[in-house]
Amino acid sequence: DQQVKQNSPSLSVQEGRISILNCDYTNSMFDYFLWYKKYPAEGPTFLISISSIKDKNEDGRFTVFLNKSAKHLSLHIVPSQPGDSAVYFCAASASSGGSNYKLTFGKGTLLTVNP
Amino acid sequence: ETGVTQTPRHLVMGMTNKKSLKCEQHLGHNAMYWYKQSAKKPLELMFVYNFKEQTENNSVPSRFSPECPNSSHLFLHLHTLQPEDSALYFCASSQGRLAVPQWETQYFGPGTRLLVL
Numbered sequence: 001d002q003q004v005k006q007n008s009p010s011l012s013v014q015e016g017r018i019s020i021l022n023c024d025y026t027n028s029m030f031d032y033f034l035w036y037k038k039y040p041a042e043g044p045t046f047l048i049s050i051s052s053i054k055d056k057n058e059d060g061r062f063t064v065f066l067n068k069s070a071k072h073l074s075l076h077i078v079p080s081q082p083g084d085s086a087v088y089f090c091a092a093s094a095s096s097g098g099s100n101y102k103l104t105f106g107k108g109t110l111l112t113v114n115p
Numbered sequence: 116e117t118g119v120t121q122t123p124r125h126l127v128m129g130m131t132n133k134k135s136l137k138c139e140q141h142l143g144h145n146a147m148y149w150y151k152q153s154a155k156k157p158l159e160l161m162f163v164y165n166f167k168e169q170t171e172n173n174s175v176p177s178r179f180s181p182e183c184p185n186s187s188h189l190f191l192h193l194h195t196l197q198p199e200d201s202a203l204y205f206c207a208s209s210q211g212r213l214a215v216p217q218w219e220t221q222y223f224g225p226g227t228r229l230l231v232l
Contacts, residue, residue: 032218043223105157
């Protein structure tokens with residue numbers, strides 16, 4: 001059973017508007033969360049992360065929100081640009097038990113930003 | 116440029132062939148990983164090496180054999196693969212820790228697209 005779920009396979013937004021990508025997780029031991037972006041024929045590129053001691057982390061146009069009680073995180077991109085069009089993966093890890101290096105990934109959401 | 120390179124980028128092999136995937140990282144990291152991504156599935160961790168020692172084998176069949184001669188290089192040796200092993204294989208690296216586990220960010224290579232006929 002998938003422990004990290006990205007329920008929207010795709011999302012389409014207009015340039016300049018906000019993109020919101022969602023991710024849900026089931027394992028309450030997860031305490032570190034990452035977002036990766038992937039262009040075709042390239043590997044995933046690290047975008048932004050958040051630890052469970054925070055509920056928000058911001059880096060330029062990208063903000064990740066974490067709601068631990070709902071086991072939900074989201075990535076906000078404002079304003080969206082055509083170059084943001086890519087597949088976005090949510091990933092999670094648990095620092096307990098020495099397994100902090102084990103990233104569990106979601107299936108990804110294809111974001112298309114239309115000019 | 117992610118600092119993690121993989122060769123070859125594409126590989127077609129028969130079920131009786133033996134081939135190897137190579138990964139090299141230029142980030143000064145001490146942990147390296149192999150991941151598999153099959154069609155319509157999430158990335159799945161296969162192996163982890165931390166300071167050249169294998170610390171994780173995620174129930175991977177023995178027809179996949181990893182090798183880590185030093186902290187900068189990682190190989191995945193392939194032999195007698197099956198068609199269902201066709202997938203994208205990614206290498207990644209991270210800082211690696213000797214002592215207390217801490218949150219780490221993994222950096223990925225571009226991947227090898229493998230087709231087993």
